[in-house]
Amino acid sequence: MTKPFLSVEQLTQSFPDGKGGTMTVFEDATFGVEKGEFVCILGHSGCGKSTIMNILAGLAEPTSGVVKMDGYEVSGPSLDRGVVFQNYSLLPWLSALRNVMFGVKARHPNWSKTKVAEHSEAYLAMVGLDGDTIHRKPSQLSGGMRQRVSIARAFANHPKLLLLDEPFGALDALTRGTIQEELLKIWGETKQTVFMITHDIDEAILLADRILLMTNGPLARVAESVEITIPRPRNRTEIVEHPNYYAIRNHLVQFLGRRSKELSGRRSNGTPQVPETVRITMEETAEPEGDGDKSPRLHAVQN
Amino acid sequence: MTLSLNQKSALLSIVLLAVGLLIWEAAIPGQKPLEEMTEYERLTGGGAQKAGVPPPSQVLAKAWEQLSNPFYDAGPNDKGIGIQIGYSIYRVLSGYLLAALVALPLGFLIGMSPMAYRALNPFIQVLRPISPLAWMPLALFVIQDSEASAIFVIFICSIWPMLINTAFGVAGVRSDWVNVARTHELGPLKTAFTVILPAAAPTIITGMRISIGIAWLVIVAAEMLVGGTGIGYYVWNEWNNLDLTSVIFSILMIGIVGMLLDSAFAALQRAVAYAE
Ligand SMILES: Nc1ncnc2c1ncn2[C@@H]1O[C@H](COP(=O)(O)OP(=O)(O)O)[C@@H](O)[C@H]1O
Ligand SMILES: [Mg+2]
Numbered sequence: 001m002t003k004p005f006l007s008v009e010q011l012t013q014s015f016p017d018g019k020g021g022t023m024t025v026f027e028d029a030t031f032g033v034e035k036g037e038f039v040c041i042l043g044h045s046g047c048g049k050s051t052i053m054n055i056l057a058g059l060a061e062p063t064s065g066v067v068k069m070d071g072y073e074v075s076g077p078s079l080d081r082g083v084v085f086q087n088y089s090l091l092p093w094l095s096a097l098r099n100v101m102f103g104v105k106a107r108h109p110n111w112s113k114t115k116v117a118e119h120s121e122a123y124l125a126m127v128g129l130d131g132d133t134i135h136r137k138p139s140q141l142s143g144g145m146r147q148r149v150s151i152a153r154a155f156a157n158h159p160k161l162l163l164l165d166e167p168f169g170a171l172d173a174l175t176r177g178t179i180q181e182e183l184l185k186i187w188g189e190t191k192q193t194v195f196m197i198t199h200d201i202d203e204a205i206l207l208a209d210r211i212l213l214m215t216n217g218p219l220a221r222v223a224e225s226v227e228i229t230i231p232r233p234r235n236r237t238e239i240v241e242h243p244n245y246y247a248i249r250n251h252l253v254q255f256l257g258r259r260s261k262e263l264s265g266r267r268s269n270g271t272p273q274v275p276e277t278v279r280i281t282m283e284e285t286a287e288p289e290g291d292g293d294k295s296p297r298l299h300a301v302q303n
Numbered sequence: 304m305t306l307s308l309n310q311k312s313a314l315l316s317i318v319l320l321a322v323g324l325l326i327w328e329a330a331i332p333g334q335k336p337l338e339e340m341t342e343y344e345r346l347t348g349g350g351a352q353k354a355g356v357p358p359p360s361q362v363l364a365k366a367w368e369q370l371s372n373p374f375y376d377a378g379p380n381d382k383g384i385g386i387q388i389g390y391s392i393y394r395v396l397s398g399y400l401l402a403a404l405v406a407l408p409l410g411f412l413i414g415m416s417p418m419a420y421r422a423l424n425p426f427i428q429v430l431r432p433i434s435p436l437a438w439m440p441l442a443l444f445v446i447q448d449s450e451a452s453a454i455f456v457i458f459i460c461s462i463w464p465m466l467i468n469t470a471f472g473v474a475g476v477r478s479d480w481v482n483v484a485r486t487h488e489l490g491p492l493k494t495a496f497t498v499i500l501p502a503a504a505p506t507i508i509t510g511m512r513i514s515i516g517i518a519w520l521v522i523v524a525a526e527m528l529v530g531g532t533g534i535g536y537y538v539w540n541e542w543n544n545l546d547l548t549s550v551i552f553s554i555l556m557i558g559i560v561g562m563l564l565d566s567a568f569a570a571l572q573r574a575v576a577y578a579e
Pocket of ligand 1: 016051
C-alpha cells in the first residue's frame with residue numbers, strides 16, 4: 001500500500017494532569033490525507049483537535065509517533081504547512097495588506113517589494129478584499145474580514161498543506177456562509193491539501209471530501225473517516241437537496257451525540273488506531289444489489 | 304457661541320494662569336506698615352525685613368533677559384541658561400543612551416528566557432530601590448571624575464524602568480504572534496525585529512518614558528552635588544547668590560524642558576501604539 005501524502009503514524013500525546021500523573025489526550029492515532037484532499041476533523045471541544053493540528057504544523061512535539069509529509073518526517077514549523085488560527089493570528093500593528101505581505105516576503109525573500117505587494121493584493125482580492133479596506137489595521141476590520149485576511153495570507157504562500165483551526169468559530173452564521181464559499185472557490189483554484197478543524201457539522205459537509213470523527217477525550221480516537229458522497233461544485237442551498245445529505249448529517253449527529261462518548265476512553269495497547277472508513281449513499285444506481293432499498297447504506301471498510 | 308471641549312479647557316487654563324499670577328503679584332506688596340499687621344503676622348515675623356519672594360512680573364523680566372541671550376558665557380559662574388540646560392541635557396542623554404544600550408538587549412534576554420529572568424531577578428530587586436544619588440560617593444571615588452559620575456548616576460537611575468518594561472513587554476508577546484513567525488520560518492533575529500519588537504514596543508516605550516522622566520528629576524540633584532555646570536548647579540548657585548528671581552525662573556525652565564522630553568516620548572508612544 002502506498003503511503004498517503006500526509007501520513008500520521010501512531011501519534012500519542014499526553015500531558016501532565018497536574019496531580020503528578022499524566023493525561024493521555026490520544027494514543028496511536030493513525031490516519032492519512034491524500035494530496036489535494038479537503039479533510040475536516042470534527043469532535044467535541046477538548047478532545048484534542050488543536051493538539052493534533054499543532055503537531056501537524058510542527059508547533060508542538062508529540063509524546064510519540066511521527067507525521068510524514070511527502071515522505072519526509074515533520075519536525076518544526078515550515079512554510080510548506082500554512083496555518084490559519086482561530087484568533088489573533090494577524091499582527092495588529094500591520095495593515096491587512098502588510099500582514100499578507102509579511103507572509104509572502106517570508107516565502108519569497110528575493111522578490112521585489114512591488115511584486116510582493118501585487119501578489120498579496122491578488123490574494124486579498126480572491127477573498128473579496130480590495131480598495132481602501134486592505135490598508136486598514138486588523139482592529140478596524142470586522143471579524144469576518146480579519147479571517148479573510150488570514151486565509152489570503154495562508155493561500156498566498158502556496159503551502160503544500162493548509163491547516164485551519166476552527167477558522168470561522170467566532171463568526172456569525174451569515175458571514176461564515178460567505179467566507180465558506182470564498183474558501184471553496186480559492187481552494188478550487190489552487191487545489192491545495194487542506195486539513196481543517198471545525199465543530200460545525202454543516203460546514204464540514206459543505207467543505208470536506210472526507211470528515212474524520214473524533215471521540216471524546218481523554219484517550220480520544222479518530223474513530224471514523226466519513227466520505228462526503230456529494231459531488232462538487234457544492235453550495236449551501238443545493239447540497240441540502242442532495243439525497244445523501246441528510247443521511248450523512250444524521251450519521252454525524254448520531255456520532256457526536258452518542259457514540260463519541262461510548263467509544264472514548266479505550267486504550268490502544270500499542271496497536272495503530274486507524275479510523276473506519278464510512279461511505280454513505282442513498283443513490284439507487286450506485287450499488288447493483290441495493291435496488292429498491294431506500295435506506296442509507298453503510299459500508300465499513302477496514303484499511 | 305459654542306466652543307469645543309479643547310477650546311473651553313484652553314480658556315480655563317489661561318484664566319487659571321492669569322488668576323494665579325494676579326494673586327501671586329498681589330500677595331507680594333511692599334512690606335506692610337507694622338500697625339496694619341495682624342497679631343499672627345507680627346508673631347510669625349511678617350514684619351521683619353527680608354529678601355522677599357519676587358513677584359511674577361520680575362520673573363518674567365528675568366526670563367526675557369535670559370532667553371534673549373541664552374548662550375552667553377562669561378566665566379565659570381556666569382553662563383547663559385541655554386548653556387546650562389545644554390549641559391544637563393547632554394548628561395541626561397549620555398547616561399540614558401548608555402542605559403538603553405544595556406537595558407534593551409538585556410530586557411529582551413530576560414523576557415525571552417525564564418531562566419535568565421530567575422537568575423537576574425534577585426539582583427534587579429536589590430539594585431532597583433537604591434536611590435540613584437546613593438551611588439554618587441562610590442561613583443566619584445571609583446570614576447574619579449565628576450562629569451562621568453553624574454552620567455553614571457543617570458545611567459543607573461534610567462536603566463531599571465527600561466529593563467523591567469522591556470522584559471515584561473517581551474515576555475507578554477502573544478504566543479499566537481510568535482507562532483506566526485515560526486510558521487513562516489523566521490529566524491530568531493528576524494522574529495525579534497519583525498514580531499517581538501513591534502509587539503512589545505508600546506510597553507518598552509512606556510518604560511523609556513518613565514526613565515527619561517526620572518533621569519531629568521535626578522540630574523538636577525546630581526548637578527547640585529557635583530557642581531560646575533548644568534541647570535541643577537545653576538539653581539544652587541543662584542540660591543547662594545540669593546537671586547530668587549533666577550531660582551524661580553530656572554525652576555520653570557526645568558519644568559518646561561522636562562515637559563518637552565516627556566512629550567517627545569509621548570509622541571513616540573503614539574507612533575508605536577496598536578489596537579488589538
Ligand atoms: N499544553 C498543554 N498542557 C496540558 N494540557 C493540555 C495542553 N494543551 C492541551 N491540553 C489538554 O488537551 C486536551 C485537548 O485540547 P485541545 O487539543 O485544545 O482540544 P480541542 O482543540 O479539540 O478543543 C484538553 O483536555 C486540554 O486541556
Ligand atoms: Mg481547539
